[in-house]
Amino acid sequence: xxxxxxxxxxxxxxxxxxxxxxxxxxxxxxxxxxxxxxxxxxxxxxxxxxxxxxxxxxxxxxxxxxxxxxxxxxxxxxxxxxxxxxxxxxxxxxxxxxxxxxxxxxxxxxxxxxxxxxxxxxxxxxxxxxxxxxxxxxxxxxxxxxxxxxxxxxxxxxxxxxxxxxxxxxxxxxxxxxxxxxxxxxxxxxxxxxxxxxxxxxxxxxxxxxxxxxxxxxxxxxxxxxxxxxxxxxxxxxxxxxxxxxxxxxxxxxxxxxxxxxxxxxxxxxxxxxxxxxxxxxxxxxxxxxxxxxxxxxxxxxxxxxxxxxxxxxxxxxxxxxxxxxxxxxxxxxxxxxxxxxxxxxxxxxxxxxxxxxxxxxxxx
Amino acid sequence: xxxxxxxxxxxxxxxxxxxxxxxxxxxxxxxxxxxxxxxxxxxxxxxxxxxxxxxxxxxxxxxxxxxxxxxxxxxxxxxxxxxxxxxxxxxxxxxxxxxxxxxxxxxxxxxxxxxxxxxxxxxxxxxxxxxxxxxxxxxxxxxxxxxxxxxxxxxxxxxxxxxxxxxxxxxxxxxxxxxxxxxxxxxxxxxxxxxxxxxxxxxxxxxxxxxxxxxxxxxxxxxxxxxxxxxxxxxxxxxxxxxxxxxxxxxxxxxxxxxxxxxxxxxxxxxxxxxxxxxxxxxxxxxxxxxxxxxxxxxxxxxxxxxxxxxxxxxxxxxxxxxxxxxxxxxxxxxxxxxxxxxxxxxxxxxxxxxxxxxxxxxxxxxxxxxxxxxxxxxxxxxxxxxxxxxxxxxxxxxxxxxxxxxxxxxx
Numbered sequence: 001x002x003x004x005x006x007x008x009x010x011x012x013x014x015x016x017x018x019x020x021x022x023x024x025x026x027x028x029x030x031x032x033x034x035x036x037x038x039x040x041x042x043x044x045x046x047x048x049x050x051x052x053x054x055x056x057x058x059x060x061x062x063x064x065x066x067x068x069x070x071x072x073x074x075x076x077x078x079x080x081x082x083x084x085x086x087x088x089x090x091x092x093x094x095x096x097x098x099x100x101x102x103x104x105x106x107x108x109x110x111x112x113x114x115x116x117x118x119x120x121x122x123x124x125x126x127x128x129x130x131x132x133x134x135x136x137x138x139x140x141x142x143x144x145x146x147x148x149x150x151x152x153x154x155x156x157x158x159x160x161x162x163x164x165x166x167x168x169x170x171x172x173x174x175x176x177x178x179x180x181x182x183x184x185x186x187x188x189x190x191x192x193x194x195x196x197x198x199x200x201x202x203x204x205x206x207x208x209x210x211x212x213x214x215x216x217x218x219x220x221x222x223x224x225x226x227x228x229x230x231x232x233x234x235x236x237x238x239x240x241x242x243x244x245x246x247x248x249x250x251x252x253x254x255x256x257x258x259x260x261x262x263x264x265x266x267x268x269x270x271x272x273x274x275x276x277x278x279x280x281x282x283x284x285x286x287x288x289x290x291x292x293x294x295x296x297x298x299x300x301x302x303x304x305x306x307x308x309x310x311x312x313x314x315x316x317x318x319x320x321x322x323x324x325x326x327x328x329x330x331x332x333x334x335x336x337x338x339x340x341x342x343x344x345x346x347x348x349x350x351x352x353x354x355x356x357x358x359x360x361x362x363x364x365x
Numbered sequence: 366x367x368x369x370x371x372x373x374x375x376x377x378x379x380x381x382x383x384x385x386x387x388x389x390x391x392x393x394x395x396x397x398x399x400x401x402x403x404x405x406x407x408x409x410x411x412x413x414x415x416x417x418x419x420x421x422x423x424x425x426x427x428x429x430x431x432x433x434x435x436x437x438x439x440x441x442x443x444x445x446x447x448x449x450x451x452x453x454x455x456x457x458x459x460x461x462x463x464x465x466x467x468x469x470x471x472x473x474x475x476x477x478x479x480x481x482x483x484x485x486x487x488x489x490x491x492x493x494x495x496x497x498x499x500x501x502x503x504x505x506x507x508x509x510x511x512x513x514x515x516x517x518x519x520x521x522x523x524x525x526x527x528x529x530x531x532x533x534x535x536x537x538x539x540x541x542x543x544x545x546x547x548x549x550x551x552x553x554x555x556x557x558x559x560x561x562x563x564x565x566x567x568x569x570x571x572x573x574x575x576x577x578x579x580x581x582x583x584x585x586x587x588x589x590x591x592x593x594x595x596x597x598x599x600x601x602x603x604x605x606x607x608x609x610x611x612x613x614x615x616x617x618x619x620x621x622x623x624x625x626x627x628x629x630x631x632x633x634x635x636x637x638x639x640x641x642x643x644x645x646x647x648x649x650x651x652x653x654x655x656x657x658x659x660x661x662x663x664x665x666x667x668x669x670x671x672x673x674x675x676x677x678x679x680x681x682x683x684x685x686x687x688x689x690x691x692x693x694x695x696x697x698x699x700x701x702x703x704x705x706x707x708x709x710x711x712x713x714x715x716x717x718x719x720x721x722x723x724x725x726x727x728x729x730x731x732x733x734x735x736x737x738x739x740x741x742x743x744x745x746x747x748x749x750x751x752x753x754x755x756x757x758x759x760x761x762x763x764x765x766x767x768x769x770x771x772x773x774x775x776x777x
Contacts, residue, residue, distance in 0.1 A: 001367075001369065001672065002366050002369075002679070003366055003368065003669070003672045003673055003675070004680075006366075245758070252760075256759075256760045256762055258749075258750065258762065260759075261757075261762075264753050265749035265750075266749070268752055268757060269694060269752070272666075273663065273667075273670070273690070273694070275687070276673065279673070280665075280669050283368075294661075297658075298658075298662050305662075347651070350655050351654050354654045354658055357629065357633065357661060358633065
């Protein structure tokens, strides 16, 4: 049995956590939140590209390192934990779609630039009125798309968007070159990560794979985002644990009180459950295993549960100081909303999990 | 990643399978219901002796104590293969899982020689006598006392007091007992552990009838029970330290979901046959689907977490602390699922006995059993303390009696 990350993936994760501990975190996030601040930390992005993180998943034939989803998961967790002000997870999500479903020509067009960090790619499924990734109203007609996509993470930075739209066989992915596209900034609850609105008006687009590929991409995106959520939740938990070890009330450290320490234990429990399912998802991708759909949905639900709980109880555990603008609690609390919006809410994914379980039960019967 | 055995593991598994096919053929079908204790003991002893002859007892124990000197992975593989048969389970799990490792780690040479081989072959059954009416979660509050008596030229201890929640005490030949040997020291310091003969004069065992109707536990009374000092485990006053090593084995033993406990599949099946409040099949109701998802996430999450630990063992590493979440998740998930499913089934889920639907009866059993599981082997609250303190490094609870001589905190 080998149900663990490879040593290589762990090493990359270690490298990523180390660099981002120095270069990102709540301090830089606070600077990024200020009015007029840049939409990303360009110097950090350059270093990230030089270290090969954007090239990790890109096949060697297209200028990448040809690594596995294990490395992608490690990078997403490190990015989530550090709130790094770079479009790394957006690019990893878009890269996964191109690697999974792109034609040779599509891969050759976009992946080398993504690998070198010169091309920033994002994923866009959300629309006004849309509540889940299964019901998109943006329509495809010939080789154009019409509709509105928002909120799209890191849109202002991006050169290319992987867009979900209704095709002949149901929702599927399209590639939209953003040169000359109609984009605008939208304000969101997350004050650090920038989001945008993409207006498509018979905008040229290329189909990326099939409707079935879209469903497979949703599984992979759910797992990558689960790792981002796990990283973010783990940082919120660490903040709570640190505070419980130092804050004194009624003559003792608040971490001595069971109401406080049991909350921290529950954060750990939810995080470990999320880690178990997310790792299952990564294993299923690597093994091309039959349980990918259920593993991905479970990872999505469990990681959102962990993040919501850690982010919310982190504020509660800090008391009044946690509710101030100066406290770092708000970064995790707000990022929780961004990660829900990134791929649809818990309820839809829980339902997708049950559908996968029913299907497997039928197949087994 | 893969879920396969290493070549060495596969080789061991194949050997175990061959041996079980030849030796466990009588246990392919479940044992008849309502078996009486003597018959259960006889079946258990017969199987243990056969296992011993086959070289499958004490798999992880050092060879010098009669074990096989193999790794935890070997023991897990054996357990996985054995679980395909209905061999008698339980009689030896406490003795061989907790008591005897304590005996060979802390016992005196003659005691090891006298007790370990007979326990391993299954000839003698052991129980663990730690908890007391006033010492449950706060286990160090033990009041059963042992007083040294050298008056007649010997070196004996005289034990008086009461233990409780002792599994299989009524079937046991020996037990390990923690007693207070110096009440003038703070509570963790004045304890010592002994091997005690359960058939000795002054030992009385009384069954406890549980809320479930079953009787898995006992009260054990000690009235002037004499134990020779050669039966002491560890130094005088080191009883707490010795007990902690015993309990470490317990946490590994009481981990998984009980075999009888229904899971998410039960809820899927049930929800297809009953109506939601709006008259449509419950399987389409959002709250039902959310509960199915949550049950899968918790139960399967624990299974996967245990696989992470196995993976570490398989590579010869120590598993991380993540296993510590197992029981606290499993027991509450069991209770929540059973409660939800019984809610869903209305009055039918309330009918018990001969008229009960067998599936619903299982859920009733799970609903009642889970209330006990949330307490046994460390309550939900103690387990959260352990996670917070040992894994996250939070400070221990305030313990006002920790440094006070025991006899100044309670009357002994």
